Amino acid sequence: MKTADGNPSLISIRGLTKTYGHGSMAFQALKGIDLSIRRGEFVAIMGPSGSGKSTLMNLLGCLDRCTSGSYQYDGIAVESLDSVALSLLRRHALGFVFQGFNLLARTSALENVELPLLYRGYPRAKRRTMAREALALVGLPDKERNTPAEMSGGQQQRVAIARAIVTDPSTLLADEPTGNLDSVTTQEIMELIKGLNEKRGITVLMVTHEDEVAHYAKRIVHVKDGLIEKDHVKLDHSEGSSQ
């Protein structure tokens, strides 16, 4: 699949729908989404609460299954994969950052970051080195022994980001990564994500409802009532990113 400018799409979804529940309780959260994202893009998904942003992110992150439609990730037909293949796709290609951090309790930052590497079967020494590098990259080199309970929200989110990027994924998905953080911390986290996108070429998909946060992205997709309302590339990105 090629986009207009000739670059191959990393992500390409067509007519994606998601219905929660059955029968009279059924609720269609996504009503047919078409979206193409190229490698290296930084996309913000915006929209009012309940518009289906998280639902879309979970589908893009292969954490949930769509009701109908097609989803191609790097040429793979995701909608036809079984749960094992989905796990392997998440393991090798995707990194997910949650609004609620979702770190393992009573587990040190280092061990939390090491976790995805364990499933890759890397030896201990290699895991340690990679996890330390990731923690250093997110600015927490001195917190590796702390458990989540011993860290601030911003620090926990940094650990979560380190865990998401330690495997060097091609895509980082973040659902309101700054939703639980104050404005100063938000800025720091967004600079971090922006740096990952620019310096390491990681494709970033991020949900937010804050304009200031969305400003860091190069492209903003607006979702409303389960449909894409507006999809535009920001022209003023180079000047306006860090105001």
Add this chain to the structure above:
Amino acid sequence: MIGMLGNAFLIALREIRRNLTRAFLTVLGVVIGVSAVITMVTLGEGTTEAVKAQISNLGSNLLMLRPGAGFGPRSGGAGVPLFTEDDVEALRDQVPGIAAIAPVRNTMMSTIYLQEARNTSITGSTIDFFSINKWSIESGRFFDERDLLNASAVCVIGTTVRKELFGGQDPIGEKIRIGKASIEVIGVLKSKGQAGMGDQDDTIVLPLTTLQRRLGGRTSSRDISQISISAEDGTDSDFLIGEITSLMRQRRNLQANQDNNFFVFDTRQIAETLSSSTRTMTALLSAVAGVSLLVGGIGIMNIMLVSVTERTREIGIRLAIGGTAREVLLQFLVEAVTLSCVGGVMGILLAYGLCTVLSSVIQVPFTFNFQINLLAFVFSAVVGVVFGFAPARRAARLDPIEALRHE
């Protein structure tokens, strides 16, 4: 696969360390279950063994004639006639099927050797007493016909008396003081062991004549408190009891409307009573053991259910960062198996300790029963694994996002 297992083992150990309280409580449940079952069954079996040994020590064809109307409150006391040596002679001569018969006189007396003193059961009887009661000699000799005739100052002692009075010293030829008399020890009886009916080796046996003439006090009357009889092989003991009863009624001139003022019983009756009471006890112990297993199992289940929310979320996290359901489950399985096995081994060790202590306290033999150890271990391991693993299995079937949403 090996790598995957090793990996799962690594993660599982990390999980155990991370949730020490949960791990401890799970192990505790298994330990309680395993040790309770093994201890109960082992002690139950030991008791049964002890009772069996006791019964075979009694002899299979032993009858006893005692004054009174039976065991219990009405049995003894004033006015109940004792027996005489003439009774013994009459029974020997007139009742067919008697192999041996011995008059018995029992009393408790203090015995002294040098500085050591203790109260011991003293029995005066004849030579047949030893064969009827299946006593054999460990060292020295039994007293003989001449000792009986002369009322010689001799006795044989049980191993408990030897141990208590003489310690490690050879008692043969030594003199002990019994009541007013100084009596020479001429033999030591081979131990019959204890259990159930008290220590049978805490006894001194001397010629009946010696007891009557030398010891003084109440023992000097010629009354006989009990007659021990062994039946010839193949004699029906009910028939024998009938014969003895009718002869004794006749000798005592009891009218048809008068109750017996003596009673005869045989060891079979004792054996039946004892084995039915051990059966009851074994059933009771098994019930207690079953309850402990159940309690252990419920404990494990509770702990696992309490942590199911946290576990489900954790499974969601592991799936979300790329673990497959199988890998995540393998980790939980390894964790449950590890905890259950650790608990099982600890339970067996604890049971071993408990059995060693308790079997010496209640004085039953301790035999290691491999089967019950295995059974208890397997059962508890299964309980641990099922309850530890089942919630994880349900969670791992969910899509990651559902597991993460679990409240």
